[in-house]
Amino acid sequence: xxxxxxxxxxxxxxxxxxxxxxxxxxxxxxxxxxxxxxxxxxxxxxxxxxxxxxxxxxxxxxxxxxxxxxxxxxxxxxxxxxxxxxxxxxxxxxxxxxxxxxxxxxxxxxxxxxxxxxxxxxxxxxxxxxxxxxxxxxxxxxxxxxxxxxxxxxxxxxxxxxxxxxxxxxxxxxxxxxxxxxxxxxxxxxxxxxxxxxxxxxxxxxxxxxxxxxxxxxxxxxxxxxxxxxxxxxxxxxxxxxxxxxxxxxxxxxxxxxxxxxxxxxxxxxxxxxxxxxxxxxxxxxxxxxxxxxxxxxxxxxxxxxxxxxxxxxxxxxxxxxxxxxxxxxxxxxxxxxxxxxxxxxxxxxxxxxxxxxxxxxxxxxxxxxxxxxxxxxxxxxxxxxxxxxxxxxxxxxxxxxxxxxxxxxxxxxxxxxxxxxxxxxxxxxxxxxxxxxxxxxxxxxxxxxxxxxxxxxxxxxxxxxxxxxxxxxxx
Numbered sequence: 169x170x171x172x173x174x175x176x177x178x179x180x181x182x183x184x185x186x187x188x189x190x191x192x193x194x195x196x197x198x199x200x201x202x203x204x205x206x207x208x209x210x211x212x213x214x215x216x217x218x219x220x221x222x223x224x225x226x227x228x229x230x231x232x233x234x235x236x237x238x239x240x241x242x243x244x245x246x247x248x249x250x251x252x253x254x255x256x257x258x259x260x261x262x263x264x265x266x267x268x269x270x271x272x273x274x275x276x277x278x279x280x281x282x283x284x285x286x287x288x289x290x291x292x293x294x295x296x297x298x299x300x301x302x303x304x305x306x307x308x309x310x311x312x313x314x315x316x317x318x319x320x321x322x323x324x325x326x327x328x329x330x331x332x333x334x335x336x337x338x339x340x341x342x343x344x345x346x347x348x349x350x351x352x353x354x355x356x357x358x359x360x361x362x363x364x365x366x367x368x369x370x371x372x373x374x375x376x377x378x379x380x381x382x383x384x385x386x387x388x389x390x391x392x393x394x395x396x397x398x399x400x401x402x403x404x405x406x407x408x409x410x411x412x413x414x415x416x417x418x419x420x421x422x423x424x425x426x427x428x429x430x431x432x433x434x435x436x437x438x439x440x441x442x443x444x445x446x447x448x449x450x451x452x453x454x455x456x457x458x459x460x461x462x463x464x465x466x467x468x469x470x471x472x473x474x475x476x477x478x479x480x481x482x483x484x485x486x487x488x489x490x491x492x493x494x495x496x497x498x499x500x501x502x503x504x505x506x507x508x509x510x511x512x513x514x515x516x517x518x519x520x521x522x523x524x525x526x527x528x529x530x531x532x533x534x535x536x537x538x539x540x541x542x543x544x545x546x547x548x549x550x551x552x553x554x555x556x557x558x559x560x561x562x563x564x565x566x567x568x569x570x571x572x573x574x575x576x577x578x579x580x581x582x583x584x585x586x587x588x589x590x591x592x593x594x595x596x597x598x599x600x601x602x603x604x605x606x607x608x609x610x611x612x613x614x615x616x617x618x619x620x621x622x623x624x625x626x627x628x629x630x631x632x633x634x635x636x637x638x639x640x641x642x643x644x
Contacts, residue, residue, distance in 0.1 A: 170371040176326035181351045182359035189294045189318035190217030201311035209316045211255035223318040226350040227267045228459045236271025244443040253297030261293035275336040286325040331395035347492045355386045366398045378412045394419035398426045478508035493530045504541025542571040593638045596621045
């Protein structure tokens with residue numbers, strides 16, 4: 169039997185507010201354990217929550233960015249479960265009346281086609297603390313710094329059909345929240361985490377199969393690998409005559425397999441009821457309009473502008489707008505050198521290769537945008553050739569000196585003087601009589617060899633255009 173997979177994602181984004189969702193405690197990453205937890209976060213008797221409006225604004229910003237319905241009347245609920253890092257014994261979340269309703273976003277697939285994925289909802293909730301196991305022997309520690317931090321949980325419709333689509337959707341969400349500046353979305357630090365719901369069904373069927381939920385995956389690569397592993401596991405279970413159970417598997421990255429961890433709770437297990445200590449959140453059209461007026465240019469709009477304004481390919485524009493920081497870097501380089509196409513080639517080529525090799529973000533680039541703009545300008549004014557510029561670029565990685573200073577100190581300035589180049593051309597013509605005759609006989613391609621010989625003895629410094637011109641002139 170031929171099977172197809174059905175995938176839905178629940179993405180938890182940690183909102184970048186200065187304080188927690190219902191208390192005034194700071195919510196900065198990396199503080200010493202339990203130094204950012206006040207009496208409310210510790211759930212001491214008599215404490216009451218105070219809603220952080222900045223979290224509301226950030227949620228509305230996200231909803232508007234994906235064209236979603238905004239809930240003008242949203243309600244907080246208690247989700248009851250017991251775990252050591254949840255002091256209150258319940259989580260404050262939103263069930264039936266979330267702040268963000270139905271929306272959608274468009275992803276680009278590997279073959280260049282686009283697909284619209286529907287977003288069911290996005291609701292605000294508080295984070296739990298963190299259990300620490302590795303630092304202790306035969307016991308666990310609890311760090312409540314994270315308890316009460318504001319999260320936005322973004323739930324997709326089960327419209328994703330494979331692991332590649334899931335990663336494309338997750339990357340698009342990552343890009344949007346970074347553009348909106350509502351989260352740093354650093355997955356390695358847990359500020360963006362993903363729960364993956366996976367089921368399979370016979371191809372052509374419309375009913376959904378029994379789903380499993382792999383929780384708290386914190387990298388794009390692991391999301392892809394976990395989905396592929398779980399699909400294989402479910403195939404094997406069914407084909408061996410078994411039945412897929414509604415449960416929470418665990419993804420083992422070392423073995424690249426999913427294994428059963430615990431049964432999956434259902435909604436009734438959590439005994440949801442409205443949070444009695446919080447009033448409903450009510451906003452109006454004027455509030456929504458004010459938030460909308462502050463929205464930045466978003467990835468899709470920026471991509472279209474880059475294509476139209478700078479005549480870039482769809483692919484290049486997509487790479488350059490994948491993150492807000494990359495787009496800003498590119499525009500700064502373009503403004504500095506006055507050539508968008510050359511800027512795009514260098515940013516998507518040599519610079520991106522450098523970042524990927526060192527596994528660093530554009531914000532950590534050792535080559536600032538103004539320095540790259542200067543280098544490209546030196547190609548344009550023929551100070552250096554494109555080939556020599558790559559040598560200068562490599563030097564710039566570890567040398568913070570000005571671009572012109574590097575060119576001067578290393579003697580990399582391009583030779584453009586016709587007299588100097590003419591002497592090199594004469595030498596090559598004299599030393600290569602057979603090739604010269606072939607060119608005279610109409611073999612045009614041999615000119616490339618002769619140009620290469622001139623470039624070789626000039627150590628790449630001769631202007632290739634001038635070399636080509638003088639070779640033709642002197643041979644004729």
